[in-house]
Amino acid sequence: MNAMIAQLALGRPLIGLWQALAVPYTAEICAGARFDWLLFDGEHAPNTAQTLLAQLQAVAPFPVHAVARVPIGDPVYIKQYLDIGFSTLLVPVVESARQARDIVAATRFPPRGIRGVASATSRASGFGADSQFLLTAHEKTGLIVQIETRAGLDVLEEIAAIEGVDALFIGPSDLSAALGHLGNPRHPDVQSAIDDAIARILAVGKPAGIFALDADDAVRRIAQGVSFVSVGTDIGLLGSGARALRARFPA
Ligand code: 3PY
Ligand code: MG
Secondary structure (H helix, E strand, C coil): CCHHHHHHHHCEEEEEEEEEECCCHHHHHHHHHCCCEEEEEECCCCCCCCHHHHHHHCCCCCCCCCEECCCCCHHHHHHHHHHHHCEEEECCCCCCCCHHHHHHHCCCCCCCCCCCCCCCCCCCCCCCCCCCCCHHHHCEEEEEECCCHHHHCCCCCHHHHCCCCEEEEEHHCCCCCCCCCCCCCHHHHHHHHHHHHHHHHHHHCCCCCEEECCCHHHHHHHHCCCEEEEEEEHHHHHHHHHHHHHHHHCC
């Protein structure tokens, strides 16, 4: 079983930090800060397979789950991200059971799925050292899908029921936009849609995750039963720390 998904089942909420700076040096610092998981963002950060690989190597010595978000649930990105060694993927904007099924298939080698086959040349196989890699890769792969549109909300249970969808993750920013409140995830309509989505994910017995708006929001979501939470971003920490330090001196 995928290590992060297995740990989610133990009941302690996993505290994550979003990585959008796209550089290994800061990823190493954040991994050393003992977060349970780090999210390396291929959707909205200036990442390539090369920059993601460098960050993955930088955090490898630390006991942290490295999760990568693909730009879109496309088999080409999915195989590249898996080949460089991410074992847990976050896929944005999942809106139907069929799409979820196709994404699961993209994570698995034939005959289980359609993942293109590389073994001896991929970092995921230890560059060929793992002789069982092609047979066992699917067992270590974790798939988290994002629910962040009306369409996704409408069929949440159908998406959650797809075998291979290991967890569901709420994206408050896109959801706000989808509900007509762009830039205002704290709007009561957005908040009640999130409350409802979390309750529905928990009701079907899958782990729920969320990008928290701040640490207090994270605490509240954990109390609701969310089991993995991104509690901030590398950019937010650097920006707020820099501004606070500068503000202690005359302008
Ligand atoms: C969103 O909020 O839309 C996300 O994708 C997670 O930050
Ligand atoms: Mg989003």
